[in-house]
Amino acid sequence: MKNRIKSIQLSNFKFFQEEPPIVLDGNNLLLYGENGSGKSSIYWAFYTLFESSLKSDDDEIRKYFCKTIKLKDNLVNIHTMEVPPGSDNYNSFIELITSDEPEKKYRVSKTDVEINKSAEAKTINYASDFINYRMLLT
Numbered sequence: 509m510k511n512r513i514k515s516i517q518l519s520n521f522k523f524f525q526e527e528p529p530i531v532l533d534g535n536n537l538l539l540y541g542e543n544g545s546g547k548s549s550i551y552w553a554f555y556t557l558f559e560s561s562l563k564s565d566d567d568e569i570r571k572y573f574c575k576t577i578k579l580k581d582n583l584v585n586i587h588t589m590e591v592p593p594g595s596d597n598y599n600s601f602i603e604l605i606t607s608d609e610p611e612k613k614y615r616v617s618k619t620d621v622e623i624n625k626s627a628e629a630k631t632i633n634y635a636s637d638f639i640n641y642r643m644l645l646t
Contacts (some may be wrong), residue, residue, distance in 0.1 A: 512607040520588040520600035522549035529603070553602045556583060557616050561629035566621040573600045573618035 517529035523546035530537070530550075539547045560569045572583045576596045588598045601617035616623050623629050 514605045514607040514611060516550070516553065516605075517601075517603045518549065518553050519603075520585045520598050521602055522546070522552055522583055522585060524549055525585055525587065526599065529605075552583065554604075557602045557604060557614055557623070558629060558633040560616045560621070561623045561626055561633050563621075563624050566624070569616060569621040569624065570618050572616075573598065 513532050515529040515531045517527070518524040519526050523544070539550060541547055556572055560572075563569050571581050574596050575582055575584050575590075575598065584598045584600045588600065591597055591599060597618065601615060601620065603613065603615040605614075606612040612628070614623055614626070614629055
């Protein structure tokens with residue numbers, strides 16, 4: 509199938525630390541769990557990934573992945589340590605892979621800000637009205 513999410517990986521992003529990808533592989537995904545278990549982090553990952561496509565200033569994307577920038581927009585997991593210490597590098601990223609042939613990869617991090625040059629990512633963001641806090645439609 510085309511235009512389906514194959515996997516999403518969150519590394520050191522909000523609730524998630526260095527985790528393997530969540531593989532959907534064309535199936536539906538039901539998220540449930542106690543408060544504070546990471547459900548909202550999945551929503552914020554989709555939102556951050558595709559909102560980043562609209563940012564013309566690369567620093568407006570990087571701020572999500574930097575702790576030293578004392579802004580409320582920092583989305584790095586609070587327990588993540590810098591590598592190397594003092595570098596403000598946290599290996600924090602969001603990566604989404606589609607089931608298209610060839611597969612498409614959308615990634616955003618402190619060093620991966622090219623999504624704001626992707627017309628396709630911008631187009632996907634226009635459909636973000638279908639993504640809200642209560643329900644994600646893909």
